[in-house]
Amino acid sequence: QVRLVESGGGLVQAGASLRLSCVASGLTFSSYGMGWFRQAPGKERDFVGGISRIQSWTSYTDSVKGRFTITRDNAKNTVDLQMNSLKPEDTAVYYCAAFGGSGYSQGATVNYWGQGTQVTVSS
DSSP states (O other), rough: EEEEEEOOOOEEEOOOEEEEEEESSSOGGGGGGGGEEOOOSSSSSHHHHHHEESSSSSOOGGTTTTTTEEEEEEEEEEEEEEEOSSSGGGGGEEEEEEETTTOOOOOOEEEOOOOOOEEEEEO
16 A cells, blocks of 8 residues: 655744655655645645656655755655745645656646645745
């Protein structure tokens, strides 16, 4: 059984930083591109960023470039999302995702989802 478990969400003020972590189990972690998505109330779930399986190439949506960084540790089966200079518009439920095959960028098929963690940024 594949499980993706996120942690690290919370309530912060604008300009603050937050680090989300996702621990994966039940899959060969290094065989999957990994990513983060977010869903604000009343909106669709959107791609935030992704990281490739081995070389850790990354891809980000434009609105977070330069502020968010994704890293992974294949020895620990973890993928992290470091979020700096947070804005109120970053408020959403953040989901960890495992992509199918070699995908890691926007549009890639997601095979597995985590349960999500809430991030709230106050102004």
